[in-house]
Amino acid sequence: MSLMAFLRSAILKPGPLMACWENSKLSAFDIENRKEIKLSVDAEQLTLKPNQTTEVKRVDIPAADTTVIVAYLDDVQTGERLARWVSWPEPLKYLQFSKKLKVSARVEGEAVFFTANCPAIGVVISVPIGEGDGAVFEDNLIDLVPREEIRVGVKGLNCRRVQTRILCDWELEEGFELGEMKN
Numbered sequence: 001m002s003l004m005a006f007l008r009s010a011i012l013k014p015g016p017l018m019a020c021w022e023n024s025k026l027s028a029f030d031i032e033n034r035k036e037i038k039l040s041v042d043a044e045q046l047t048l049k050p051n052q053t054t055e056v057k058r059v060d061i062p063a064a065d066t067t068v069i070v071a072y073l074d075d076v077q078t079g080e081r082l083a084r085w086v087s088w089p090e091p092l093k094y095l096q097f098s099k100k101l102k103v104s105a106r107v108e109g110e111a112v113f114f115t116a117n118c119p120a121i122g123v124v125i126s127v128p129i130g131e132g133d134g135a136v137f138e139d140n141l142i143d144l145v146p147r148e149e150i151r152v153g154v155k156g157l158n159c160r161r162v163q164t165r166i167l168c169d170w171e172l173e174e175g176f177e178l179g180e181m182k183n
Contacts, residue, residue, distance in 0.1 A: 025072045026059060029145050031089075032066055032098050034118040036146070045076060052123055065089050070145045085141035088121055095121075098173055103144065103164050112137070112152045116144035122167030125152065131160045165182040 024046055028037040041059055043057075048054050061067050066089065073083040089095060098118040099119060105125070106113045124140045127135045138153040170176060 013069075024057075025077075026057075027070050027147075028061065028067050028144065029070075029119050030047070030063065030066055031068055031119050032096055034098055034100065037062060037067055055157060064169070065094075066142075068121075068145060070143075070148075083179075086121075086145065092121070092167075095168070097121075097166075097168060099172060101166070101172060103166060105162050105164055107154075107157065107162060110154055110157070111148040112154055112157075114142065114144055114150045114152065114164070115148070117146055119146070120166050124165045125162055126153075126165075127157070127160050128163050134158075135160065 007008040019096065019128065026039055026041055028039050029035065030037055039059055039061070041057055059069075061069065067088040068089070071083075071085045071087070074081050097120075101120055102115060103116045103120055103123055113137060114123060114125075116123075121143050123144055125137050125140055125142075127133065134156045135158075136155045140152075142152070144150060144151055166172075
């Protein structure tokens with residue numbers, strides 16, 4: 001199976017429509033065993049033309065049914081991360097997540113920093129119900145992969161805790177077994 005990545009420069013970079021030069025990087029991880037998978041591509045520099053779709057590369061994905069791909073696009077001049085895209089095997093209902101999956105959240109001022117030891121899909125951030133509402137997060141329902149830290153800004157947290165839930169987190173409960181569906 002292969003992945004063909006396309007980028008739209010007009011969406012990625014606000015401001016006048018002009019060509020921009022970016023670095024692209026792809027990483028891959030096995031969903032179940034957490035191991036990084038070596039892809040046959042290296043980071044490369046791209047020129048993205050304004051208001052156009054640009055074919056970036058074609059990549060062969062070993063074990064495509066259990067591999068998550070993450071693509072990064074960084075500004076060459078500033079190093080700023082302009083885009084991050086995580087691609088999961090589909091359909092999602094057949095994915096089995098690692099039982100060792102742990103998501104960590106650390107609050108620093110008006111930001112929450114997230115890490116995961118395994119690929120995690122759909123991490124939802126909230127304030128525990130008993131601690132009130134009013135916190136507004138810049139982003140939510142985030143996909144995470146190992147060896148990266150994601151920053152999410154937050155307003156109105158006021159020294160309260162945050163909690164996370166993960167899509168399909170019931171699968172991580174002790175004794176859970178996926179049963180067969182009957183028609």
